[in-house]
Amino acid sequence: MKKNIKLLNYLLEYDICTESLNEYLEVTETERLDLLNKVFKTLNKMIYDLTFSVDIEDIELIDKAIQLIDLLCSTMEFKPEEIMNLKKRIKKSRESLLIHAKNDDNPDLILLANKLDEIVLDKSFKKEDLIFLVKELINKKEDPNIIKRFLNINKDAIISNLLLFDYVFFKTLDSMNNNNENIFYYITLLKLFYTSKVKKHKYMVLLQDHMENPYVDEIVSLLTGVKRSLTPEEILSKYDVITSLPQSSIYIPKIATVEDRIITIDDDVTNLRDDGLSIQKDGNKYIVKVNIADAGAFIYPGSVEDINARINYRNIHLNNPVKMLPFNIRRDLSLNQGQNRQVITMCVVMNDSGDIEDYHLELRDVKIERNISYNECDRLIGRTTSKFNKDLSDLFYLACALEAKNAGKQAYWTKKENSRPDVKMSSSKGFKIIREFMVLYNTLIGQFALDRNIPYVYRYQDPEYMSALLKQNGIGENEQIRNVINSIYLDSKFSTSPRYHEGIKSDIYTQSTDPLRKYPDLYNQQLLHKFYFGDLDFPFDYDDFRNDVDYFNQRNADLGLMKAEYVRGMRLTKNN
Numbered sequence: 254m255k256k257n258i259k260l261l262n263y264l265l266e267y268d269i270c271t272e273s274l275n276e277y278l279e280v281t282e283t284e285r286l287d288l289l290n291k292v293f294k295t296l297n298k299m300i301y302d303l304t305f306s307v308d309i310e311d312i313e314l315i316d317k318a319i320q321l322i323d324l325l326c327s328t329m330e331f332k333p334e335e336i337m338n339l340k341k342r343i344k345k346s347r348e349s350l351l352i353h354a355k356n357d358d359n360p361d362l363i364l365l366a367n368k369l370d371e372i373v374l375d376k377s378f379k380k381e382d383l384i385f386l387v388k389e390l391i392n393k394k395e396d397p398n399i400i401k402r403f404l405n406i407n408k409d410a411i412i413s414n415l416l417l418f419d420y421v422f423f424k425t426l427d428s429m430n431n432n433n434e435n436i437f438y439y440i441t442l443l444k445l446f447y448t449s450k451v452k453k454h455k456y457m458v459l460l461q462d463h464m465e466n467p468y469v470d471e472i473v474s475l476l477t478g479v480k481r482s483l484t485p486e487e488i489l490s491k492y493d494v495i496t497s498l499p500q501s502s503i504y505i506p507k508i509a510t511v512e513d514r515i516i517t518i519d520d521d522v523t524n525l526r527d528d529g530l531s532i533q534k535d536g537n538k539y540i541v542k543v544n545i546a547d548a549g550a551f552i553y554p555g556s557v558e559d560i561n562a563r564i565n566y567r568n569i570h571l572n573n574p575v576k577m578l579p580f581n582i583r584r585d586l587s588l589n590q591g592q593n594r595q596v597i598t599m600c601v602v603m604n605d606s607g608d609i610e611d612y613h614l615e616l617r618d619v620k621i622e623r624n625i626s627y628n629e630c631d632r633l634i635g636r637t638t639s640k641f642n643k644d645l646s647d648l649f650y651l652a653c654a655l656e657a658k659n660a661g662k663q664a665y666w667t668k669k670e671n672s673r674p675d676v677k678m679s680s681s682k683g684f685k686i687i688r689e690f691m692v693l694y695n696t697l698i699g700q701f702a703l704d705r706n707i708p709y710v711y712r713y714q715d716p717e718y719m720s721a722l723l724k725q726n727g728i729g730e731n732e733q734i735r736n737v738i739n740s741i742y743l744d745s746k747f748s749t750s751p752r753y754h755e756g757i758k759s760d761i762y763t764q765s766t767d768p769l770r771k772y773p774d775l776y777n778q779q780l781l782h783k784f785y786f787g788d789l790d791f792p793f794d795y796d797d798f799r800n801d802v803d804y805f806n807q808r809n810a811d812l813g814l815m816k817a818e819y820v821r822g823m824r825l826t827k828n829n
Contacts, residue, residue, distance in 0.1 A: 549778025607654025630683030713752035
């Protein structure tokens with residue numbers, strides 16, 4: 254490493270950008286290819302040293318080394334044999350990172366490995382085609398991280414081109430003229446597309462008529478270079494997140510309960526349980542009851558609790574977690590062991606091949622028998638010494654049968670894990686049980702609502718639209734673009750009617766199993782109580798319903814941007 258002391262100093266002291274790279278090459282009199290070789294050697298040494306420890310400084314230094322490799326590759330042309338060798342080097346470094354990520358259970362290392370995988374060596378995709386595709390993704394409000402992955406196909410061509418910044422800037426102005434609709438999204442993209450070549454004066458003049466807008470300061474800071482990172486608290490405030498929910502109470506009547514051996518299976522640290530399962534065997538038939546905590550019966554639409562839940566929209570896992578519902582309400586509705594609870598139950602009759610023979614929905618008052626963790630579930634499955642253990646084994650058997658009927662879902666889970674390092678998936682038996690039966694509930698409840706003309710919020714996923722865009726506009730789908738399309742995980746979106754969900758491989762899918770954590774799930778329960786159970790009366794208008802679903806899509810996207818900004822803010826705060 255001593256030979257590369259200048260390189261290490263560069264990585265430690267400078268931002269990785271074209272200007273700093275050119276200066277380094279000039280001062281050190283180094284050729285780009287020589288520098289690329291040095292960076293790979295340095296990167297591999299840093300990865301090797303992770304054997305002994307992993308801290309934030311190691312992560313940041315490796316990240317900058319990968320950024321430098323990416324930048325060098327984006328500005329160089331390679332012969333076919335050089336591309337082959339570089340792919341081998343990238344693969345080797347990536348595999349080493351993934352080994353450490355697995356051993357240390359470190360999602361940051363997975364993210365770095367994915368960054369290596371995104372480096373493009375063959376820049377054959379036309380600049381004009383790429384710009385067109387990115388604009389279409391912007392029009393569809395696609396995840397900025399996904400747009401960034403497409404930019405990496407021909408980074409040098411895009412960065413040197415100001416069309417995208419200009420395109421987004423005028424969309425930002427339109428957003429300000431329309432009550433800041435999608436404003437967070439467009440500001441995020443402005444930061445992504447900004448370069449030193451932007452004609453700052455032009456855009457400052459265009460902003461003059463919008464100086465009263467609450468978000469214009471952030472754009473001015475970008476243009477003037479007078480940047481101040483928002484604190485985590487300021488970021489939460491910017492996105493209207495309520496960090497301290499007022500403690501309120503809801504009336505839950507004393508209820509007579511049914512003993513039903515209801516089991517909840519969650520991770521080791523959770524104290525919030527939305528769902529539980531019970532199972533009975535009747536000859537060669539199984540009766541599985543998927544029980545969901547009934548929050549919709551007790552949180553009235555338009556109440557303070559409902560409005561605050563709608564604003565926060567979901568539980569958000571940050572350093573200081575943000576909750577959707579106040580503590581006492583979460584406590585009183587959570588399916589905790591030994592407690593009496595009202596639940597919405599999907600009763601499903603299945604044969605031993607996992608085929609659905611019948612199902613129905615009902616309200617029940619039940620007592621929760623036991624809360625267990627995924628790890629505990631895995632230990633108990635296969636032990637037949639008690640009815641409880643036998644229940645778990647039967648549930649796992651049926652979960653495997655459900656999974657086998659739809660093998661395409663596994664590709665979806667894998668893509669989600671690879672593209673979202675913040676999302677931890679599990680291969681445990683307990684996790685598989687919950688995953689398969691929650692998917693089953695979300696599918697059947699959608700069909701149930703559709704058959705009875707009950708207004709309901711559905712979820713869909715259509716990843717093929719990008720391929721369709723290319724085909725419709727005569728753009729060839731080369732290996733680069735196909736690799737990106739195949740690798741990305743697209744978030745599902747909400748709709749007022751069923752649409753095909755590519756990941757689940759189903760024509761009908763909903764979001765209904767997390768009413769204590771996600772507002773659309775709570776909202777769906779309120780609709781069931783009004784239109785099916787008939788025990789909740791509140792005004793309903795179909796135009797408002799459609800607007801609500803639009804809001805869910807908007808809020809879900811905004812909170813994704815908020816979380817990314819919050820994480821960046823925390824890192825900057827820690828470094829400073």
